[in-house]
Amino acid sequence: MSGPDPGQFRAVLGHFASGVALITGLSDGGPAGFTCQSFFSLSLEPPLVAFAPGRTSTSWPRVSGSGSVCINILAADQEALALTFARRGADKFAGVGWSPGATGAPRLHGALAWIDATIEDVHEAGDHFLVTARVMEVESGAGTPLVFYRGGFGGFAP
Secondary structure, three states, X not given: OOOOOHHHHHHHHOOOOEEOEEXXXXXXXXXXXXXXXXXXXXXOOOOEEEEOOEOOOOOHHHHHOOOEEEEEEOEOOOHHHHHHXXXXXXXXXXXXXXXXXXXXXXXXXXXXXXEEEEEEEEEEEOOEEEEEEEEEEEEEOOOOEOEEEOOEEEOOOO
């Protein structure tokens, strides 16, 4: 059985608006992170979240090395940060304020919310991994979210 054309598949799924998160962790080389739109709440009992890093990501192996992550939900004014963390090879943390969260993973200053979690399972899923993580601590700030829709960033008007 064949599926849709990959370009059409991406275009249609682009109609699903999502928030933008930066997944961060600590490795031997210091803080690491990447931009992720594929993030969701998985379970309330126990508290679990899931996200899907690309298999070709060079940041994911560094992030996952410590076994814990912080999911930093970006605020509407953090588009530049999302673009920086989406790039390969850049010093993503240059000039970025952060402090260690409950798990030690970097909590980025100015984020809308933080979810500190420990990695439970990693499954191969096509050209991505599906990662489940147990939530250890959560916190939120004030503001509105950065939204990703049809290949671009925007805001949210209640």
